[in-house]
Amino acid sequence: MATALSPIDYVLWVLSSLLQAVFFLLLVWARLYRRLPFFSFYMLIVLLSNATVWWTYHVYGYTSSISFSLSWVLQALTLAARGMAVGELCHRVLNPYRGVWALAWRLLSGVTLLLVVYAGLAAYSSRHDYVLTFIQTAEGGLELAAAVLLLLLLAISHYYRIRLPAPERLLIVSLCAWSLVQVLNDVAWQVWADDYFEWARKIRMLSYQAAVLVWIYAVRRPVPAEQPQPAMNAALYNRVAPEVNLRLQALNDRLLEIFKA
Amino acid sequence: MIVTVILVGLLIALLIFYAVRAWRELPAESAVSTLGSDEPPELLLPTHFCYYSQIRQALARADREYLARRATPAVRRRWEAERRKVVRGFLAGLKEDYVRLERLGRTVASLSPELSQELERERLWLGLRFRFWYGVLWLAPLGSRWTLRLLDRTTNLVGSIADRTAAAITAIGEATNRPA
Numbered sequence: 296m297a298t299a300l301s302p303i304d305y306v307l308w309v310l311s312s313l314l315q316a317v318f319f320l321l322l323v324w325a326r327l328y329r330r331l332p333f334f335s336f337y338m339l340i341v342l343l344s345n346a347t348v349w350w351t352y353h354v355y356g357y358t359s360s361i362s363f364s365l366s367w368v369l370q371a372l373t374l375a376a377r378g379m380a381v382g383e384l385c386h387r388v389l390n391p392y393r394g395v396w397a398l399a400w401r402l403l404s405g406v407t408l409l410l411v412v413y414a415g416l417a418a419y420s421s422r423h424d425y426v427l428t429f430i431q432t433a434e435g436g437l438e439l440a441a442a443v444l445l446l447l448l449l450a451i452s453h454y455y456r457i458r459l460p461a462p463e464r465l466l467i468v469s470l471c472a473w474s475l476v477q478v479l480n481d482v483a484w485q486v487w488a489d490d491y492f493e494w495a496r497k498i499r500m501l502s503y504q505a506a507v508l509v510w511i512y513a514v515r516r517p518v519p520a521e522q523p524q525p526a527m528n529a530a531l532y533n534r535v536a537p538e539v540n541l542r543l544q545a546l547n548d549r550l551l552e553i554f555k556a
Numbered sequence: 557m558i559v560t561v562i563l564v565g566l567l568i569a570l571l572i573f574y575a576v577r578a579w580r581e582l583p584a585e586s587a588v589s590t591l592g593s594d595e596p597p598e599l600l601l602p603t604h605f606c607y608y609s610q611i612r613q614a615l616a617r618a619d620r621e622y623l624a625r626r627a628t629p630a631v632r633r634r635w636e637a638e639r640r641k642v643v644r645g646f647l648a649g650l651k652e653d654y655v656r657l658e659r660l661g662r663t664v665a666s667l668s669p670e671l672s673q674e675l676e677r678e679r680l681w682l683g684l685r686f687r688f689w690y691g692v693l694w695l696a697p698l699g700s701r702w703t704l705r706l707l708d709r710t711t712n713l714v715g716s717i718a719d720r721t722a723a724a725i726t727a728i729g730e731a732t733n734r735p736a
Contacts, residue, residue: 392667393670394665394666394668394669394670395665395666395671397670397671398671398673398676435560439560439563439564442567442571443567446570446571446574449571449574449575449578450574452578453574453577453578454662454680455662455663455665455666456659456662456663456666457666459578464578464579468571468578471571472568472571475564475567475571478560478564479561479564482557482560482561485557486557528668529668529669529670531664531668532664532665532667532668532670532671532672535660535661535664536661536664536672536675536679537675539657539658539660539661539679540661540675540678540679540682542657543654543657543658543661543679543682543683543686544678544682
């Protein structure tokens, strides 16, 4: 494993930092920090931790123990901030639909809890192998949890025909795609170990840059003001929904009768 | 490892599916405002069931027996192919009727401040079950007793759904037009 950074690493780092800075400025310019405070906080954490990690790599070399520890501590912080950003996106999209949100938040919380516990158990069981395996397993599990949570959000929005606001839609899709790429990257890293180390780092950076480009595209124009959602009387739902379900049930029963005949 | 890779592959496929749908989807509020506007409510009413008598005619066993005696194999094959196309088109229409009704339920739910967990779970389950059995019936042999009975019963049912749906649409239209 090489101990010094290559020129390509520096180019990728500069490019990544520039893109992050542009995106962060756009967030401030569009005043999205008011609309998405946790997501903006996440971007600030990423910006600062990226600069810190690369400075440490530059000074101590990226195989030094100080670089290793610092980068994974900052990675844990970034993951936690991303978790909050994902939660915020779910809340922002579904909260205006009060009935849907009241049902969905339990489902989303339950699934997240299960996946985080699973990630913890998987990481704990791999602790004897090597500390890096433990960290990679935990990170992969948390990335998977974030991806599944965002997919569930998309599925619920699709099921209830909830229109996702323009910037949030792109943020959700790209965050989810990025998390899935990281899960695959972690799996490949665990399989090929040191041989894959360089590739893992480059893929992480390139996929992140692709995600930031999508985010820049998402906030390139002023975000339209939010419209209040139309509300309906709960009594109407209580009257119509059972009726609709009864009809759907009857239609299903008729279908099944054919097979019982 | 291989399980994780397969899982991620499935998740990526789902992501592509939902991302494409998110761009195309008609928002729930638009669907309901359509109901409350002067536009005709045909968007949600079952419509395909009214062509049933023609479809039933196309499946009549007498026609098949007549052709078996009189027509050449080539003509019979062409007739079978045409008939299959028409009946499957009708089945697709019936599914469309089901989906419209289901969509009405979801739209009402999305705009309600309170939802019943039981009703929502039931509708989700019904939708899954309908699609499964519909798929099985789609593969059932054309002109069989099964297919004919399905068409009889399903069409009668969808017809009765039309009246109920119309009443529900009127109720929603009134609710959305009412000043806050």
